[in-house]
Amino acid sequence: MTSDRKVRVRFAPSPTGPLHIGGVRTALYNYLFARQHGGDLIFRIEDTDSTRFVPGAEDYIIESFRWLGIKFDEGVSFGGNHGPYRQSERRDIYRKYVDQLLSEGKAYIAFDTPEELDQKRQETENFQYDASTRTQMRNSLTLSPEEVEQLIASGHQYVVRFKIEPGREVQVDDIIRGMVTINSSVLDDKVLFKSADGLPTYHLANIVDDHLMEVTHVIRGEEWLPSAPLHVLLYEAFGWTDTMPRFAHLPLLLKPVGNGKLSKRDGDKFGFPVFPLEWHDPKTGEVSQGYREQGYLPEAVVNFLALLGWNPGGEQEVLSLDQLVQLFDLSQCSKAGARFDYIKAQWFNHQYLLQRPAMEWTPEFDKILRAQGIESTPEREAQVVDMMKLKVIEYTDKEGNKKKRNISFVSDLWPLCRFFFLPPESYDTTDKFVRKNWKAETAAEMQQLADLLATTTDFSAEGLKATIEPWTEQTGIRPWNAWRVALVGTGQGPNMYELAAFLGKEETLSRMAHAIQTISVN
């Protein structure tokens, strides 16, 4: 029934704050699906809750997708001829459809105030506004038409509720989960139109918009599965079943450890972002970490997210956006929630960082160096990157254990490479590497090497190798580790010839002289 229509999907967030990483994945799956079928991806803003509107959230969401490389075909800020795409600008449209339901007796007017309903819920256990209770409430079903008119005329606030007929098996055909059946008796008469702000609720706006915007597939989070039968019933009530979109409810993203879904607190606890971009809360002033600012590459975030809840099955996991579009299969998505494995996210970033030419690291690297008061050139910085990008970084985890991991961020570089730019402040003779490699006779040997280097004119890595190697064979001295102590201060860094070449003759000799003078061992 929908197969002959052009595929049209949408991502429709509420501008209530920064975009959660789970929302990013939902948008990504919509994007992959749309691209794969040559369809359209629509960006709709669902701002029917005026009380939760947060300024800046909409721009934040748009900027997030721009950064991630997820492109929309139409919608807020993208144009298109199915607009407006902001629900707050579609009041009149919704009003018309609510009136249609009302006049057909498929919806009714209810005067019960929120307070009265709260009261009712406290009094009766499991109170639900439905076929079993609506006859005892104040609504257009129990009141006479005259009374209703009078109440409205006298300014009483009212909502419009959907009149659900009980005892029906409602079926939702879900691409991921198969046929989901629920009895309409357990559904309540959902509010379709709110009294407070004259706007529809999500349910009504969603169905009307998806219909008018010719959406063919609704791909959204699993939290919507329980209300999907209600949506099916709404399509029926409007007579739109022949063009009803197909549903696909995605599994949720779960906490890295423990129970429940992924929350902002988990990010704080383990030190990973749950938002694509840094977010400054306009009300509280609180700042939340973003993937972009933490040094993640957009390709890495996309790749990682794509594989949370879906997998192409092959052995390759590092996949570009284009490859993901090729391979993606909505019906192969897993049904169970996926734990958020932020360690693997770091690994993906490591992979994509390594793919980048060193010169592309330097803008970010330069910022870090400048923060340390170091001036350098992109060329020299790129040299350091090339020498150090395969190293690992030591860090302290949340339990206080020393751990090692691959370089995953440009910012990992600094603690590993300060000796390129700064001489050792002092020589730590308690350092295992220093003790092992700087013996009583070492100073004299280093002096010999220094004398040799003083006469060397070719200070390139190759030149150094050509001059030093014959000397080591002649004398039997194995100078590299002690030389490393002199230039680095400990057992770190690249090949010694490369390092000395980078530092240059003057700096190399200066550091050696200093080490010969300073280090004393017994």
Added chain:
RNA sequence: GGUCCCUUCGUCUAUCGGUUAGGACGAGAGAUUUUCAUUCUCUAAAGAGCAGUUCGAUUCUGCUAGGGACUACCA
């Protein structure tokens, strides 16, 4: 409490009745290395439980257990 959804190595997952249950992250071991690494090789590691259908179940069905979501005039 009610309704619905889910359940393969620690984690993400492959398998769409017949496999030595595969891969990746993480972990461990070894080799290589002028340091630390990289790299390479190897190892450990799983079908929640119980019934049933079947010649044969991880795969189908039911029950139990566990997990998740929803249960607003929020989305």
